[in-house]
Amino acid sequence: MRRAAAVLTLVALAAACDPAATPSVPEPLPTHEPGGGGTGERVLLAVGDIACARAIRSR
Amino acid sequence: MRPGDQVTVTRCHHAGTAALVGDLAAAGDDLVGVVLLGDTQYEQGRDAEYASFDETWGRAIDRASVATLPATGNHEYADPDPAPPGCRLDDGAQHACGFERYFGEAPFTGTATDGHASYARLFGRGARHPLAVIVLDVGRCEQDPAACAAGGPVATFLVRALHDPAVNPPSACTVLAWHQAPWSDYGHGDLAFVGPVWRAAFVAGGARPDLVLNGHDHLYARMPALGPDGQAEPDGIVQVIAGAGGREVVGLPFAGDPPGRTAFADTGRFGVVRVGWDATRGRLATAFVTEDGDAVDPQRIDCR
Numbered sequence: 001m002r003r004a005a006a007v008l009t010l011v012a013l014a015a016a017c018d019p020a021a022t023p024s025v026p027e028p029l030p031t032h033e034p035g036g037g038g039t040g041e042r043v044l045l046a047v048g049d050i051a052c053a054r055a056i057r058s059r
Numbered sequence: 060m061r062p063g064d065q066v067t068v069t070r071c072h073h074a075g076t077a078a079l080v081g082d083l084a085a086a087g088d089d090l091v092g093v094v095l096l097g098d099t100q101y102e103q104g105r106d107a108e109y110a111s112f113d114e115t116w117g118r119a120i121d122r123a124s125v126a127t128l129p130a131t132g133n134h135e136y137a138d139p140d141p142a143p144p145g146c147r148l149d150d151g152a153q154h155a156c157g158f159e160r161y162f163g164e165a166p167f168t169g170t171a172t173d174g175h176a177s178y179a180r181l182f183g184r185g186a187r188h189p190l191a192v193i194v195l196d197v198g199r200c201e202q203d204p205a206a207c208a209a210g211g212p213v214a215t216f217l218v219r220a221l222h223d224p225a226v227n228p229p230s231a232c233t234v235l236a237w238h239q240a241p242w243s244d245y246g247h248g249d250l251a252f253v254g255p256v257w258r259a260a261f262v263a264g265g266a267r268p269d270l271v272l273n274g275h276d277h278l279y280a281r282m283p284a285l286g287p288d289g290q291a292e293p294d295g296i297v298q299v300i301a302g303a304g305g306r307e308v309v310g311l312p313f314a315g316d317p318p319g320r321t322a323f324a325d326t327g328r329f330g331v332v333r334v335g336w337d338a339t340r341g342r343l344a345t346a347f348v349t350e351d352g353d354a355v356d357p358q359r360i361d362c363r
Contacts, residue, residue, distance in 0.1 A: 041336065043333055044192070044333075045094070045331050046094040047116075048238060048274020051111040
């Protein structure tokens with residue numbers, strides 16, 4: 001285990017130090033059961049033109 | 060506090076829209092991410108100003124533990140402070156370093172990135188129909204139209220991303236996101252400088268995106284499917300403006316028919332656009348969710 005962890009650390013360090021490495025971080029499929037009545041639907045929210053400077057509205 | 064920052068019927072409802080994140084999750088929505096369509100923090104996206112975004116939307120996103128996909132807007136590039144050393148979004152004449160400092164690596168991380176806040180993310184890798192989201196750094200193009208010109212860096216990144224199966228798998232549902240809407244029948248109108256980016260999306264076959272999300276105009280508006288020159292076209296791409304995130308809305312509720320090409324608009328209420336994604340059937344379902352929780356203008360898009 002210790003050897004495997006060391007190998008993993010070296011691989012991670014090598015990747016971090018490689019200036020040519022292209023970040024590639026696919027978002028994982030959620031591991032929990034989706035909501036929304038079991039339809040299997042996942043949800044992305046989109047919003048723009050958001051925050052005034054320092055004004056909070058309480059709900 | 061600036062006089063313009065008071066909460067009124069038509070201004071500064073960002074705390075109310077941020078609360079929708081928790082409300083929708085509590086109602087059973089399986090949230091995977093939040094796309095921030097630019098002009099996240101007024102007036103100029105400076106470091107100190109981001110406290111307001113952070114106290115509302117920043118906290119809501121943290122609590123939901125979902126991916127953040129921030130896009131630049133023209134206000135992010137209005138930062139008048141000197142650019143700090145090492146800022147990647149410093150173009151000399153303008154910079155968005157407050158945005159960069161607040162969002163950290165998020166605008167530089169994904170299945171593809173140009174190192175200038177255009178990037179792509181892939182949700183549900185391994186699913187029958189994953190979701191590809193491509194975010195573009197169009198915010199800079201108001202002052203630097205060459206960046207959005209045909210063959211310029213933004214359009215070039217988009218075409219490459221759409222054609223790359225690791226970024227945009229053939230079976231994916233594909234969403235593009237950037238700030239300035241190319242087509243609008245409201246405040247800013249059609250914006251010619253974004254036209255080349257829109258046209259670049261019309262690549263062949265299934266690589267073409269299914270939906271384009273924008274902001275800039277302060278309302279919710281959905282266009283019908285539009286062709287390369289903004290004309291209604293059945294095989295075109297649907298454009299949705301989700302610019303009612305809190306800063307202001309353009310007016311009081313208007314119940315009449317929307318103008319021009321606009322298929323549906325809500326000019327008087329704050330809210331977010333909810334994009335449901337069915338990874339099994341390959342469908343998107345969009346709706347405008349108002350601050351009060353009403354879901355209006357529900358639409359379904361079968362992915363290409």
